[in-house]
Amino acid sequence: MLAEIITIGDEILIGQIVDTNSAWMAKQLNLIGIKVKQITSVSDDVDHIIEALDEARKRAQIILITGGLGPTKDDITKITLARYFKMGFRRDEETLKHVEGIFERFKRPMLEVNRKQADVPDGCTVIKNKNGTAPCMWFEDHGDIFVSMPGVPFEMMYLMEDEILPRLKKSFKLPVIYHKTILTANIGESFLAQEIEEIEDSLPAAIKLAYLPRLGQVRLRLSASGENESALKHEVDHYADLIIQKVKPFVVIDEDVPLEKALLDLMEAKKLTLSTAESCTGGYIAHLITQHPGCSKVYEGGAVTYSYELKESVLGVQKTTLNDFGAVSEQTVKEMAEGAVKHFKTDYAVAVSGIAGPDGGTPDKPVGTVWIAVASKNGAEAKVFNFGNKRAQNIERSAIAALNMLFTRVKAESSK
Amino acid sequence: MLAEIITIGDEILIGQIVDTNSAWMAKQLNLIGIKVKQITSVSDDVDHIIEALDEARKRAQIILITGGLGPTKDDITKITLARYFKMGFRRDEETLKHVEGIFERFKRPMLEVNRKQADVPDGCTVIKNKNGTAPCMWFEDHGDIFVSMPGVPFEMMYLMEDEILPRLKKSFKLPVIYHKTILTANIGESFLAQEIEEIEDSLPAAIKLAYLPRLGQVRLRLSASGENESALKHEVDHYADLIIQKVKPFVVIDEDVPLEKALLDLMEAKKLTLSTAESCTGGYIAHLITQHPGCSKVYEGGAVTYSYELKESVLGVQKTTLNDFGAVSEQTVKEMAEGAVKHFKTDYAVAVSGIAGPDGGTPDKPVGTVWIAVASKNGAEAKVFNFGNKRAQNIERSAIAALNMLFTRVKAESSK
Numbered sequence: 001m002l003a004e005i006i007t008i009g010d011e012i013l014i015g016q017i018v019d020t021n022s023a024w025m026a027k028q029l030n031l032i033g034i035k036v037k038q039i040t041s042v043s044d045d046v047d048h049i050i051e052a053l054d055e056a057r058k059r060a061q062i063i064l065i066t067g068g069l070g071p072t073k074d075d076i077t078k079i080t081l082a083r084y085f086k087m088g089f090r091r092d093e094e095t096l097k098h099v100e101g102i103f104e105r106f107k108r109p110m111l112e113v114n115r116k117q118a119d120v121p122d123g124c125t126v127i128k129n130k131n132g133t134a135p136c137m138w139f140e141d142h143g144d145i146f147v148s149m150p151g152v153p154f155e156m157m158y159l160m161e162d163e164i165l166p167r168l169k170k171s172f173k174l175p176v177i178y179h180k181t182i183l184t185a186n187i188g189e190s191f192l193a194q195e196i197e198e199i200e201d202s203l204p205a206a207i208k209l210a211y212l213p214r215l216g217q218v219r220l221r222l223s224a225s226g227e228n229e230s231a232l233k234h235e236v237d238h239y240a241d242l243i244i245q246k247v248k249p250f251v252v253i254d255e256d257v258p259l260e261k262a263l264l265d266l267m268e269a270k271k272l273t274l275s276t277a278e279s280c281t282g283g284y285i286a287h288l289i290t291q292h293p294g295c296s297k298v299y300e301g302g303a304v305t306y307s308y309e310l311k312e313s314v315l316g317v318q319k320t321t322l323n324d325f326g327a328v329s330e331q332t333v334k335e336m337a338e339g340a341v342k343h344f345k346t347d348y349a350v351a352v353s354g355i356a357g358p359d360g361g362t363p364d365k366p367v368g369t370v371w372i373a374v375a376s377k378n379g380a381e382a383k384v385f386n387f388g389n390k391r392a393q394n395i396e397r398s399a400i401a402a403l404n405m406l407f408t409r410v411k412a413e414s415s416k
Numbered sequence: 417m418l419a420e421i422i423t424i425g426d427e428i429l430i431g432q433i434v435d436t437n438s439a440w441m442a443k444q445l446n447l448i449g450i451k452v453k454q455i456t457s458v459s460d461d462v463d464h465i466i467e468a469l470d471e472a473r474k475r476a477q478i479i480l481i482t483g484g485l486g487p488t489k490d491d492i493t494k495i496t497l498a499r500y501f502k503m504g505f506r507r508d509e510e511t512l513k514h515v516e517g518i519f520e521r522f523k524r525p526m527l528e529v530n531r532k533q534a535d536v537p538d539g540c541t542v543i544k545n546k547n548g549t550a551p552c553m554w555f556e557d558h559g560d561i562f563v564s565m566p567g568v569p570f571e572m573m574y575l576m577e578d579e580i581l582p583r584l585k586k587s588f589k590l591p592v593i594y595h596k597t598i599l600t601a602n603i604g605e606s607f608l609a610q611e612i613e614e615i616e617d618s619l620p621a622a623i624k625l626a627y628l629p630r631l632g633q634v635r636l637r638l639s640a641s642g643e644n645e646s647a648l649k650h651e652v653d654h655y656a657d658l659i660i661q662k663v664k665p666f667v668v669i670d671e672d673v674p675l676e677k678a679l680l681d682l683m684e685a686k687k688l689t690l691s692t693a694e695s696c697t698g699g700y701i702a703h704l705i706t707q708h709p710g711c712s713k714v715y716e717g718g719a720v721t722y723s724y725e726l727k728e729s730v731l732g733v734q735k736t737t738l739n740d741f742g743a744v745s746e747q748t749v750k751e752m753a754e755g756a757v758k759h760f761k762t763d764y765a766v767a768v769s770g771i772a773g774p775d776g777g778t779p780d781k782p783v784g785t786v787w788i789a790v791a792s793k794n795g796a797e798a799k800v801f802n803f804g805n806k807r808a809q810n811i812e813r814s815a816i817a818a819l820n821m822l823f824t825r826v827k828a829e830s831s832k
Contacts, residue, residue, distance in 0.1 A: 013452045015443030027431030036429045041455040071606040190487040282706025283699030286720040290698025301726040304702040310717040
């Protein structure tokens with residue numbers, strides 16, 4: 001079963017917002033056996049939207065549409081869908097009551113534009129949007145299903161989870177899709193490909209292997225779709241095991257989880273605790289870790305020490321170290337990590353200090369120079385990296401390198 | 417002049433990665449007067465890619481393609497483009513030398529698949545990719561321009577900035593596009609629309625107004641395109657001023673910057689310093705702030721205090737406060753903010769403590785309960801919020817609410 005996602009709104013096309021909805025939706029659809037054939041972002045333009053709807057239904061039977069449902073004049077999805085399906089409008093009383101309830105709850109007077117949110121094309125099924133004023137609309141037309149949802153991520157997410165996915169499961173007999181992902185680190189894509197070439201060549205036609213590289217990591221994903229879940233799983237897992245055996249030193253984990261989640265799981269299993277001491281990554285490592293529910297079993301907290309003063313007062317870095325070697329140095333970053341272990345009373349700590357840029361570089365420490373240290377009761381180890389001169393990329397790559405170093409160290413020390 | 421962006425790769429369609437490239441590219445294209453008509457994500461499938469190329473060139477004259485250029489077997493962009501333009505392959509010597517140089521630098525043996533990265537369709541112009549092994553390829557066909565770039569964000573970004581954008585500027589006489597964005601907070605989209613209805617109705621046809629809502633904020637964007645930059649600017653700025661005067665209490669800033677950047681600019685202008693004390697937001701506020709170059713003029717650092725112990729030892733929260741009221745309470749969050757001001761020696765601090773979920777809720781403090789405090793030398797103020805039961809959304813909304821509270825407080829106190 002194929003689906004397409006159409007996002008409506010100039011804000012994506014002028015680059016004001018990143019479309020995070022589509023990736024989330026695609027992931028959920030995949031889990032229930034619906035493949036996304038194409039994702040299309042179009043402007044707030046009636047003809048363009050209609051063209052996209054026509055093209056999408058040639059390729060797929062399920063068309064999920066987000067955006068363009070707000071109360072203001074630039075939101076034209078509803079009008080466009082009514083025209084496309086040749087429907088008139090009716091006021092949906094239940095939606096009206098719901099919208100009135102929301103305005104009452106927030107003690108705000110209700111405007112005519114808000115009442116109009118309850119007007120819907122008269123041939124669609126209205127699905128209540130508990131978290132907002134724009135209702136979700138479900139259309140069926142010549143065997144195709146079109147669903148229009150608001151573009152606000154959390155409104156869309158609730159609707160998908162509570163309403164749309166269950167209805168799609170009921171509407172179609174869906175195949176099983178089985179993915180198995182292996183996260184590797186410290187090996188390049190082409191070397192990995194060379195190592196597992198024989199296994200790759202021996203894969204049955206029904207199993208697809210994809211390489212998903214990302215800053216210091218490559219994910220290998222085996223996928224198959226069919227009818228019989230346990231047979232699929234059995235076959236895919238067999239090839240996954242062959243790959244894991246072949247490139248074992250580089251395998252972080254055989255699950256589709258981010259590196260920091262693999263780290264948390266490993267540390268939780270070994271009952272180890274962690275703290276962070278960040279300078280140039282500015283809290284990003286802490287953020288990556290604390291995205292994950294249950295992280296508090298491992299993660300105690302950390303410091304973002306941008307200034308010299310905080311490096312001294314919070315982490316106990318020596319003033320002489322900072323003066324003699326600078327904030328971006330092996331000595332400082334080791335003291336930061338050791339200080340975190342000591343002051344935050346954790347088994348491990350990771351520290352990062354670098355020049356994120358675009359300014360602040362010197363000839364011997366150019367922008368992108370980043371020192372990373374990992375400390376445990378066995379002492380601190382540090383490495384220097386150079387990640388180039390883009391700030392966002394420096395922060396991202398420093399965080400991944402830090403997590404990688406930490407993972408490697410914890411794995412080595414805890415398997416002794 | 418219209419462009420389309422096509423991203424190639426199953427990883428976007430199965431939701432494994434979010435397409436951040438397209439938004440960035442769209443923004444850059446807009447700045448030089450090229451409008452993006454559509455963004456399309458397609459799978460690693462020759463026929464599907466060819467269909468997307470055919471559809472895109474019906475609507476636009478510039479087609480920018482990312483992804484599918486890696487050395488492994490699932491990367492088929494190059495083969496597809498050669499077939500589409502009916503070209504053979506040639507080995508590009510300069511690319512080969514460059515790839516060999518990279519492998520030498522990293523002291524890695526070179527494989528045949530890496531050498532193949534230098535094979536290109538024989539009718540394209542090769543553009544050197546300084547940051548990777550996959551070359552960028554520029555095709556011209558019946559007046560249309562097709563550019564194929566790697567999907568790795570920083571490789572694509574360098575290529576766009578250094579090579580593609582300058583070449584596009586040379587290739588076309590581009591119109592000027594002028595945007596003016598007004599960031600508002602603490603007012604809903606429909607109330608904003610009602611407030612400025614008369615101004616909106618009086619806008620000339622050439623000026624478009626868009627409402628871009630996002631968690632507690634609405635951006636108003638006025639756009640116009642034409643030939644004469646100063647005339648466009650003059651007219652758009654005139655209407656922007658009318659809007660700003662009409663909704664002044666809700667205007668954060670009349671620039672297209674994120675809330676935290678507006679805050680940093682305000683605090684820098686007033687020579688004020690800032691620290692953070694985060695529990696449930698886990699470093700996300702620090703990360704938002706430290707994304708911005710020059711933030712160190714304002715931001716000294718902060719603490720991520722997940723555990724009770726760190727709330728006490730780093731921020732000086734009283735043990736009795738934690739025991740009597742709990743970590744998620746007005747008393748604790750105020751002490752966190754006051755502690756940050758005191759221990760980190762800053763003019764302002766913001767503190768957040770809440771139950772991000774999915775676990776940890778109680779009947780009187782359900783998941784989503786978040787206390788936020790702002791402290792300065794004039795004392796601490798706190799507010800409670802409830803953001804629902806999704807962890808990622810709680811973190812995001814808590815951060816925005818905290819920045820909003822901080823901005824409002826700093827603005828009020830610094831204008832006295």
